[in-house]
Amino acid sequence: xxxxxxxxxxxxxxxxxxxxxxxxxxxxxxxxxxxxxxxxxxxxxxxxxxxxxxxxxxxxxxxxxxxxxxxxxxxxxxxxxxxxxxxxxxxxxxxxxxxxxxxxxxxxxxxxxxxxxxxxxxxxxxxxxxxxxxxxxxxxxxxxxxxxxxxxxxxxxxxxxxxxxxxxxxxxxxxxxxxxxxxxxxxxxxxxxxxxxxxxxxxxxxxxxxxxxxxxxxxxxxxxxxxxxxxxxxxxxxxxxxxxxxxxxxxxxxxxxxxxxxxxxxxxxxxxxxxxxxxxxxxxxxxxxxxxxxxxxxxxxxxxxxxxxxxxxxx
Amino acid sequence: xxxxxxxxxxxxxxxxxxxxxxxxxxxxxxxxxxxxxxxxxxxxxxxxxxxxxxxxxxxxxxxxx
Numbered sequence: 001x002x003x004x005x006x007x008x009x010x011x012x013x014x015x016x017x018x019x020x021x022x023x024x025x026x027x028x029x030x031x032x033x034x035x036x037x038x039x040x041x042x043x044x045x046x047x048x049x050x051x052x053x054x055x056x057x058x059x060x061x062x063x064x065x066x067x068x069x070x071x072x073x074x075x076x077x078x079x080x081x082x083x084x085x086x087x088x089x090x091x092x093x094x095x096x097x098x099x100x101x102x103x104x105x106x107x108x109x110x111x112x113x114x115x116x117x118x119x120x121x122x123x124x125x126x127x128x129x130x131x132x133x134x135x136x137x138x139x140x141x142x143x144x145x146x147x148x149x150x151x152x153x154x155x156x157x158x159x160x161x162x163x164x165x166x167x168x169x170x171x172x173x174x175x176x177x178x179x180x181x182x183x184x185x186x187x188x189x190x191x192x193x194x195x196x197x198x199x200x201x202x203x204x205x206x207x208x209x210x211x212x213x214x215x216x217x218x219x220x221x222x223x224x225x226x227x228x229x230x231x232x233x234x235x236x237x238x239x240x241x242x243x244x245x246x247x248x249x250x251x252x253x254x255x256x257x258x259x260x261x262x263x264x265x266x267x268x269x270x271x272x273x274x275x276x277x278x279x280x281x282x283x284x285x286x287x288x289x290x291x292x293x294x295x296x297x298x299x300x301x302x303x304x305x306x307x308x309x310x311x312x313x314x315x
Numbered sequence: 316x317x318x319x320x321x322x323x324x325x326x327x328x329x330x331x332x333x334x335x336x337x338x339x340x341x342x343x344x345x346x347x348x349x350x351x352x353x354x355x356x357x358x359x360x361x362x363x364x365x366x367x368x369x370x371x372x373x374x375x376x377x378x379x380x
Contacts, residue, residue, distance in 0.1 A: 019325045020332035053350040057343055120347050 018101070022091040026074055026102050027067030027109075035066035035162040041298040042166025042181060045244040045305045050121075050170045057120040058169040062162055064113040065129045069158065071106035072137035075099055077145075080207040106137070121169035128168055132161040146208070149215040153190050153228075160185035163298075177244045183235035184297060190228040191264060192290040194221050198267070199280035199287070222268045225286070229264035233257050236297060244301055246314040252300040256293050263289050 039062040043055050050058070074081065074092055078099055081087035091097035110133050118126030136158035145151045160182045167178035197213050198221060204211040213221045236257055240250040263286040275283060307313025 017322050017325045018329070020328045023329075023332075051350040051354055053346045054354075057347055057350075060343070116343075 016096065018091065018097045022096045023101075023105060025091050026071040026097060026105060028070030028073075029067075031070060031159075032063050032066050034159075036063045037295075038181070038185065038298055039063065039162035039166035041302045042163030042178065043170045044302045045177070046167045046170035047175075047243065048171040054120050055170070058117060058125065059166065061113045061117040061120060062129060062165050062169075064109050065117070065133055066162065068106050068109035068113055069133045069136040071102050071109065072133070073141045075102040075106055076137065076141040080146075080209060083207045084203050086202065110137075117165075117169065122172045124172055124174075125165050125169040128161065128165045128174075132158050132165070147210070149210045149212045151210065152193050152212060156186045156189035159189055177239065177242050180235050180238045180242065181298075181301075184232055184239065185294070187228050187231040187235060188290065188294055191225040191232075191286065192294075194225040195267065195283050195287040195290060197221065198275065199283040218272055222270075226264045226268040229260055229286075232260070232293075239297070239301065241315070243314070244305065246304045246308070248307070248313060249297075249300050249304050252296050256296050259289055260286075260293050 036059055040059050043050060043059060074090060077087075078092045081090050082093035087093065092099055092102055110130075114126045114130045114133070117129055136155075140151070140155040140158060144154050148154075163181040163185065164174060164178045167181070168174055194212065197211065198218060202211070202213075205214050212224060216224075236253045237250075239245050240253040245253075263282065267282045267286050270282060275281075304313040
């Protein structure tokens with residue numbers, strides 16, 4: 001790992017005062033938006049009525065918890081971020097926010113979001129949020145990310161939790177449907193990320209991060225992406241035939257999975273030479289479809305819940 | 316002519332941001348309070364009114380004095 005302490009001290013001496021946007025950037029807003037979307041769907045599809053204000057407040061606190069774990073992740077990863085091109089301009093390595101400030105923000109938001117979610121919804125949801133933040137900040141950021149090439153797979157546990165927490169906020173329990181939403185998100189993340197890693201040259205090796213593309217090679221990454229793409233299918237179909245699914249969900253799942261598997265298969269079948277020759281068409285196609293795949297599944301579940309409320313959707 | 320320094324501009328932006336967060340927090344807590352009162356979650360058992368019906372039945376052979 002690169003020693004960046006001298007670099008950090010020099011930055012601190014000439015550091016301008018942080019702007020509001022710098023603190024906002026610490027919360028990883030793009031990841032937060034995904035958490036808002038999936039947590040909201042978790043609340044909406046759950047078989048329990050929740051006061052709209054409490055539902056919105058719950059989703060907000062889940063998003064704040066996700067933002068807190070983002071800030072804590074940046075606090076942990078300051079040395080890694082400083083040596084990678086993609087992350088060098090983040091607030092801490094760029095010297096715009098002091099590392100201790102990021103820690104304080106992360107801890108304050110963690111405690112605040114967990115307590116407020118407990119008060120607004122229930123303590124099961126709050127406990128799940130606390131566990132998710134702890135997993136992402138400690139188990140993933142401090143340990144898994146730096147030690148094993150399973151980091152992408154196991155790190156996905158935290159990213160898959162928001163719909164489960166949303167479900168728990170609405171019902172006070174964790175049902176099989178919530179577990180299936182977790183499974184879908186968990187299995188979706190590896191192919192989504194590895195498709196991106198195959199066409200964007202990431203410099204994780206410079207930071208000493210054991211990513212699959214480096215440790216096992218790019219051919220193995222293509223194979224693993226296909227395996228994990230296949231593992232999303234049972235979760236997707238279970239959701240479609242479950243109590244929160246319906247004919248519309250099943251139709252979307254069948255189409256989305258057919259394209260998803262076809263594109264993962266196409267990416268697996270070729271090597272880097274073929275990918276370089278056509279500008280990584282298959283890799284980009286799988287990555288783009290991964291975004292459609294996730295959005296379509298969660299959007300149609302929410303739509304099905306709305307239709308069910310009007311006496312139209314569901315089985 | 317007066318020109319605001321970048322430091323002051325950043326500080327002012329931050330202060331307004333903190334103000335927005337605090338006002339937002341007040342609104343959220345108020346909203347949660349109203350919603351909880353409407354759904355009756357927190358008010359049950361904490362209304363400071365004597366409700367003999369909630370008192371435990373005395374055990375047979377035991378005096379209440």
